[in-house]
Amino acid sequence: MEIKWYIFLSLALFCIGIVGVLTRRNAIIIFMCIELMLNSVNLLLVAFSKMHLSGVAAQFPTLASDAQIFVFFIMVVAAAEVSVGLAIIIMMYRNTHSVDINFLNRLKN
Amino acid sequence: MTNIIHLIYLVPLLPLIGFLINGLARKLLSRPVVSVIGSGVILASFVISLLIFFQVRQDGFTAQTISYFDFLSAGKIKINFAFQVDQLSTLFLLIITGVGFLIHLYSTSYMHEETAPGFARYFSYLNLFVFSMLLLVLGANYLIMFIGWEGVGLCSYLLIGYWFKNTIYNNAAKKAFIMNRIGDFGFLLGIFWMINTFGTVSYHDLFNPQNGIISSISTLNSKTLVGITLLLFLGAIGKSAQIPLYTWLPDAMAGPTPVSALIHAATMVTAGIYMIARSNLMYTLSPITMSVVAIIGLSTAIFAATIALKQNDIKKVLAYSTVSQLGYMFLGLGVGAYTGAVFHVMTHAFFKALLFLGAGSVIHAMGGEQDIRKMGGLGKHLRTTYITFFIGCIAIAGIPPFSGFFSKDEILTAAYSNNTLFYIIGVLGSMLTAFYMFRLLGMTFNGKFRGTAEQEHHLHESPPAIAIPLIVLAFLSIVGGLVGIPEIFMHDGHRLAAFLSPVFAQSAGILAKHESSAQNEILLMTISSVLAVIASLWAWTKFRKYKPTVDESTGFAKVLENKWYVDEIYDTVIVRPFRSLSVFFNNVIERSGIDGLVNGVGKGINYGSRQIRLLQNGQVGNYILMMVVGILILFIIQMFAK
């Protein structure tokens, strides 16, 4: 496949993620949209790794696999973030019984 | 005898010492001690001046410059603190110290009612004045002259405001100083111009016949010279109370009367004449300025005379008369009669001091009353004063053979040869002079006493300390003119001219002499004398039987009484607009403009702060939106804006 389709696909997912972050009020859904963004990056990285494999990295496949390793680390970090993030959301919920970010307005100006 | 000139420094130094002693120890010294010190130093100065005069009078004396130290040496400018001894300065020395001494003497009695410290303060001011005046005439360059020039202004200020509790007096003092400063402003600019063009302000460098810078200029009316002379003349206008800066002098009568006599009649106000006489060469080389000087002098003479006609304050009359006489002197200068002008300075010093002191004596006797409408018939009580005052009036009216006649006549003759119109107006002025002087005399000394009974009871002749100066000055007013007998009457009779000739020699060489014929001259003299006598008699007869009237004067008389409303005009045209301008600067430009701008920046920041913090509205959605917009912008800039 030409790389541009992957790029466009990733960007589309990425931007849909951003739109979700911008338009939703539920903290959890926002968080899910962020996960969506991360996944689009993952997809793009893998696509790039395969692209480089047919180019500069043909002789040095590690250069190509670096990206896939990177994706792996992204997943790791995402997992860690999810655990923390959900913990925070729960804490918030416990105190306010809401996950609506519009109610997060004690701190302003 | 030769080294007496080297004692010249003592002449100003002694008054200075007197000033210091009287000023610093004013609380310790009693009045007699103060009197002795105050007058003594002036007497000593006078004696030294006299000795110097005798030496200077010797034939073959050339002007000497005695340097003391580097006064100002900054960059190109090198100005010494130096004294100039020549005929002109010596003559002035004599006038200043001589008349000055007499007035000091007079003051010892006149000011006796002051408290001891006040008395000492008064004498210290007087001494300081004499010191400054001496500095003015002795200085060997324009800077030293300027020091004296401002110094006398200061002393005048201090002495006018001597009774400092009185706000009107203070205002008068302030006015005098400020008007003088306006003149000084011109003087200063003149000095700068000189420094800049000639690189020096020393008389020797400028005027000495061998290689003086000015002496070597041959063109008439060079721009520089006209400019410099006009500026210097502005100084003279201020100091010598000419139109348009004369208004301070009548107000200056607020000071003690001896002060008026010394400063505002005999010495300080003639500084302008001295200065122009001193720089005669420059003026001679700029005929344009000469004409300006003559016109201003003449118009002042006649203008002030008209005002004097309707004044009722004894000192004010004399003050306007002084202004008018100074106008004559400038007329003389303007038409090239330098000797005549200086001559008139001298005689004027005698008779005007006399008149003022006489007026002082009258005021003293009247217990401070100055309005001549409330006087009258004083001649009976104050014989000495009356006689001396009478002599003074004759002298100033220009009736021969009193001193005023000779000096004024010399000026008028010169004016005639310059421009007949000058002469006619001059004679008219001199008639006016005669008229108002005799009006004054008549109203004061003749007729019936118009004051209160209590005042009448107290009327008495003044003590000797007052009388003696009057007598001496009266004597001088009579004979003073004899040093300048015109050529037509006596060969070599004009000793003053001979004495001063080295000073004016270069100018004389340049000025084309319109020697008028002897008959002509006699005719002129006769005309002026006769007119003066007629005016005097008319006035005297008219006013010796003066009766106070209640009705207000109207028409032109009112204008004259109000001094042509000059003060009011100045107030509306200059003072008020200027004040409004200042208020405008203060309130609008300073407060609202510049400060407003500065505070506005502060306020703007505060406002910006209040607005921009609204971006921080607490909504995560907004924040992220803002970030996205930021990304968009940055991205567009980076990728597309090339």
Add this chain to the structure above:
Amino acid sequence: MLGKYITFPELLLWFPLVTGVLAFTIKDAKKVKAWALFSSLMTLIISIISLCYTDGSKYLYYNNVSYKWMPYLGSSFSIGLDGMGRMLTFLTALSFPLILLGTYKREYKNANAFYGLMLLSQCGLMGVFVAMDALVFYFFWELALIPVYFLCSRWGGEKRIPATFKFFIYTFVSSLLMLVGIIYIYLQSPPTITSDHSFAIQAFYKTALLPKEQGWLFCLFFVAFAVKMPVFPFHTWQPDTYEQSPAPATMVLSGIMVKMGVFAVIRWVLPVLPEGTLKFENIVIVLSVAGMLYASCIAIVQDDLKRIVAYSSIAHIGLMSAAIFALNATALQGVMIQMLNHGINIIGLWIVIDLIEKQLGIRKLSQLGGIAQKAPALSIFFVIIVLANMALPLTNAFIGEFAMFAGLYQYNSWYVVFASISVILVAVYSLNMVQKVFYGSTNSITELVQDISIREKVTLAVIVLFIFILGIYPKPVFQLTEDTVSAILTKFGK
């Protein structure tokens, strides 16, 4: 001998610092006052010795001390004294005893902090005058400000906080701009042994800058100094600050700090940015002259004594700044001596004003009057000082103003024509002030005034003495600064 181990610039700098820090530890108000006075007198003695001490070469290298500071940057802690520096350190050293004596009767809360800060500000001022390295100069330039800021804000009048804060911001902004300028020049300066560039004054003097650069660098520098001086239209902080500050701080501000600006222009702008100077000289002179007239006009309608003096100071400084840019020896010499004169005179004025205010608690012209009857000695001193302020001949200011005018005249006569109008205006407001305060009759408030004590008499007498000595025989000062002036002018090929 002395110069070998410890030198005058160091002594002048560290002595006030050490005594100032010690002053903080003295809790007793009287003792700390005496300590401050003692310290300042010692500084004065040091400064007098430094004036007498000469080794022939007076310009720049004289007595120069240099310590390694930031070798990689090419900045060393180098200080020294030339003629101008010696004059101004003398002024600083002389002013402080006068200030302290003149205000000795005043009791300030937290006296230890007050006098400590006073001495620290002296240190800062000294530092500015002795700095021979741009960075050191900048350091002290700002440091001198801080103690004064605290003095004004802590012990000042009712509106002290906004007023002094305005002053602070003003000067802070401008000096930061100057810092940018310093850095820029530094980066153009020739390399030294240890570094690529150098902050040393000689390096700055040697730096070749393009005319265009010099133009905007000039603006950066000049704004900093113009604010300090202050030159119209950067002056609006000044009247408020003077009005609100405690008397000693006002004296420091107007007597010495103002000179920092003038000094800095002469030392750091003219020789470093000659072409920039030439480019802007006209504008600066026009501003200064306009400022003179403007400030004089405003002074006329002021009612507050302090504000009158403040505006009068603006007018006088305007002349100085105009004269500097006339760029000739006469004018510069005039500026030099006028720095000293103005410092002495204005401190005298403030002392008198403070004595009045301390006794009566007011300083409005409309409320005062007739003090001369009750306090003749005070009045005499004041009149003399006012006259000196008016530049009456034989007083010190006359010499300076005359030379400045004459020099400015060499540059362009029309400027002098306008500038010297202020000679008239100064008379107007000065005499008005004298009249309203001292003459006339007393009122219920001024009746209570008492004449000054011996201590204050001595203080004022010293000032008057200087007024006359410098007014009659200014030659020593001219000689002192001659070399500085000629060295600067060589930069302009004059």
Add this chain to the structure above:
Amino acid sequence: MSAIIISAIWGVVMMFGGVFLKKSSSPKYWAIAGIIILLIANVMEFFGWQFFNIDTHGMVRFDNFTLVFNTVAFACTLLYFLLNGRDIEKVGNGNNISEYFALIFFVLCGVAISSSFKTLLMLFLGIEIMSIPLYILTGSDKRNLKSNEASLKYFLMGAFSTGIMLMGIAFIYGGNNLASFYIDNLQLGNGTLPVMVGAGLVMLVVSMSFKVSAAPFHFWTPDVYDGAPTVFTSFMATIVKVAGFIAFIRLFQSSFGVIQSQWQGLIVIITAATLLIGNLTAVFQQSVKRMLAYSSIAQAGFMMLALFALNDTAKEGLILYAAAYSLASIGLFAILARMQDYTIEGFNGLGQRQPVLAITATVFLLSLTGIPLTAGFTAKFYMLLAAVKNGHQLWLVIFAVLCAAISAYYYFKIIQAIYFKEPTENINHQIDVNRRFEWLLIIVAGLIVLLGVLPGLLVDWLYY
């Protein structure tokens, strides 16, 4: 290397300490001991004593810059522990103390990584290791709704910016011909910036700007700093933030340094915006804590000048700035943490009540303003020097300077409150201090002055 390892290990130690150490005051001492070990190890590594000899495949490198910065960061943390140890123990009613310390050590690990990374992967990990514990610390005052809110905001936005950063990394990887994450390999020698790398670069700039709270990506900062417990605000506003800058400059200097001219515009815009917004917004704040939050944005603007300049002087300046800014802020926050009232009025009359606190607070504020004789001045000076040296966009320097003047406006409001105003009636002015605390503050102030007079003490080590 030892910094990463020891801090990680000590984090684990502290974590278990929470289980085994019952006495509530001891975690503090353990933490102090740990940080001292960390500091010593780091200094020893600086002098060539390696404890761990690990082949990192060039993914991290500890050069002088890193080590000097780490030393500064650890020293500041030490002071932070010493000053704030007691206050940390009070957060969240005294539960989980050793966990907090453990998290701080993990953050330090992240700091060490982000100051030593050589690949984008390590950068990513380092930033995340710094961030995740901070989300927790922000929310550590669990009952406090503000703390919760701050935490959630921080987390959401942080995660979002992580996404941006990763996208950027992906593009850079895809666009560069070497297919490498190693930042040195990105050196684009031929002087052109491929489009895709350019896009990635923008996104990296954005996400790094977010981490260092540069405008317009600063929005989290005021709210988070305000909402977080003051002690932790102190930590994240200083050491962590500065570490972000170190990472930022390290990344951009090694990777895109040679083609700086092609992306300098971005930095210029961000710098200017940061300076303006930070300073301007701080002016109006009434709460000192929030004001300091905005001022930290403003200070970030000044530090951005280092990125604008991107030369050796900029690095020196950044180190100095790190030290100066951290010391002053830590000191100020430590005082603030002990106060009852965070408004400016709370400082009224401090000069009379607590002279030592007052004078040290003044020194800190002067340093933040950038008055000579304090480290703040030398730091700003170096920054300006670096920026002018860069030679472009001089107006930015002048703009920065003008903004510094605005900063004087709000910093001096506190000084005015301290010295020139009387205590306000209805405000609780009580401050809980002891001698030790005062001495520590004096030491911090002393350090600031020392660095203000002799910046060489720190900067020279870069060339050791």
Add this chain to the structure above:
Amino acid sequence: MNITQILFWFLSVLAIVGAAGVVGSKNPVYSVLWLIVVFFAISGHYILMNAQFLAIVNIIVYAGAIMVLFLFVIMLMNLNADAEPAKNMNLKMAGTIAGMCLMLVFVAALSRSDEMNRVSQMNGGDIGLIGYLGKVLFNDYVIPFEISSVLFLSAMVGAVVIGKKE
């Protein structure tokens, strides 16, 4: 059009539809489910590109673990009802427009890139295999791997600190 391309387009459409579903669903539970769809689609892409390891991990970690966690939380909070009141429409519009603009700008910018027409190798290459990646991970990437454990530790400590009831 070969099978790879068909699959590619199918998966792409699926992913985008899924993503739209995540954003568009009112009920959070549906969002989760849509997200899982996206993850599967992305895993499909990985398989297309022969990145088998990542495909598996994606399914296990994301779809299996993380999404379940999300579901748990949502259900714990009982948010399955339409708990979200209407959001400010302006903001919604602004958000959508901003996102679309971003997309547009990205695409416009990147279209000019040189790489656009390069081909990503499908199906072939063994770098995506577990064995290969494992070697790389434990040789070259051992440091990051270890360090990510710190990340996990901190996340764990954090979750405990935050989640623990007082």
